[in-house]
Amino acid sequence: MEKNMQASRDxxxxxxxxxxxEQEGxxxxxxxxxxxxxxxxxxxxxxQMQAEQDAKPADMRETNAATQAVQAP
Structure with a gap:
């Protein structure tokens, strides 16, 4: 698996x-x-992608809390 990841990165x-x-002629x-x-x-x-993924759980927690607050009687 790691070999495939390295091949993909390469x-x-x-x-x-x-x-x-090409851009440089x-x-x-x-x-x-x-x-x-x-x-x-x-x-x-x-x-950048990792940072965005790391930030998602916090965003999801905020969204869930907001949703629960709106749905609470």
């Missing part, structure tokens, strides 16, 4: 690095820079 980085390479010899930049972007994206 695929995302590879695609993003390719997009960066396909320069030669910049593959490591493009890979590192893409890796950083993907990592930041993953941190």
């Amino acid at each position: 695929d995302k980085i590879r695609l993003r690095a390719y997009q960066i390479w 396909r320069p030669e010899g910049q593959d490591i820079n493009h890979w590192n930049r893409a890796d950083s972007e993907i990592q930041q994206e993953q941190y």
Whole structure:
């Protein structure tokens, strides 16, 4: 399972690095820079997604409390 996750992450980085390479006019010899930049972007994206998921339970608790307050007799 972890191997598949790493392969998926590598695929995302590879695609993003390719997009960066294309955007920069396909320069030669910049593959490591493009890979590192893409890796950083993907990592930041993953941190953001994790932060959003971590915030959801608190949001859900607030929603449930508000719903209960409205439904209380």
